[in-house]
Amino acid sequence: MIDAGKAGLDADALVHLHEAEMPESYADSVKLLGEMRDKIRDGFAAGNVEQADGPLHEVGHLLEHIETLVNQSSLSDDQKKQAAVAIESLFDTFGKVDARVHDKQGKAGKEYSEVTESVDASIKVLADLVDATKK
Template identity: 40%
Template sequence: MRITQVTHAFLLGFCLVGFTGCGGDTATEPVAESHSEHDHDHGDHDHEGHDHDEHAGHDHEGHDHDGDGHDDHATTKQIDASAAGLTTDDLVSLDEPPLPESYSAAVAELDKLSSKIAQQIKSGDIKDDHGALHGVSALLDGVDALANKSSMDSDAKEAIHQSVEKLLDAYGDVDYRLHDSSKGKDYSDVAEQIQSAIKTLQSYAK
């Protein structure tokens, strides 16, 4: 009987200790849970908010260097002159000398250029070097403009303008023939017209 009481006391003490241990375990659970909540969850924060996918969005595709204009060469377009209906006569020559300041100086320059073109055509060099032929139109426009700015009377200015137009037509025909044998005219066909027009221009030069 005494043994039974001792046994009961022992068992009761054991249960109390065991119960206390269980209570201690449950007390520590919230800490574990709070850590799992903070946890960075690495599922919530998971670097998904920051996700490093922003860098995928940024991905150097958003910045991509296209938006910043670093890829300007990718958007540069080349124009097909022939498809746009342009000819070499429409192009600006960067080698053209500045126009003379006076009408007389411009006519003197025109005479030299005309002689050079005639010599190139005679020797055949004109086929490889159209520079003088293409440059003559700008000089002729300059002659006309300088005459209009001068103190010459309206009849003189009109005569000069008509001569300039004849020269533009003549040299234009020669240029056409060089590019297409079925178009334009040979220099020999317009040589007299050119010489006559230049003499008219020279008659108004001082």
């Protein structure tokens, strides 16, 4: 695996990369998640669905990777549960946004603007655990 911070990779660079190329550390993975969230958010805000759609499709792979890192970490059971709830929420929320993007009638799922607070809150939970994963 590569270290995204050391390699200078960002959310654009990791779109379409494989699991073996994900960041090694939990901290770098959560940082990348924030960058991908920003790309998705900014793409929708600018009305550029193409900019948002690539990271939106890839965010699930990153969430799976983060889930693996959490399960392998020395976090307490309570902290692992907090992370699992946040990850599940992100899977669900990004899935709803993706459903809206691909619904030809635009009635399924949710607009990104409807889920911003939920996404930000879940990412904050994961970010708040970064220091605990370094112990």
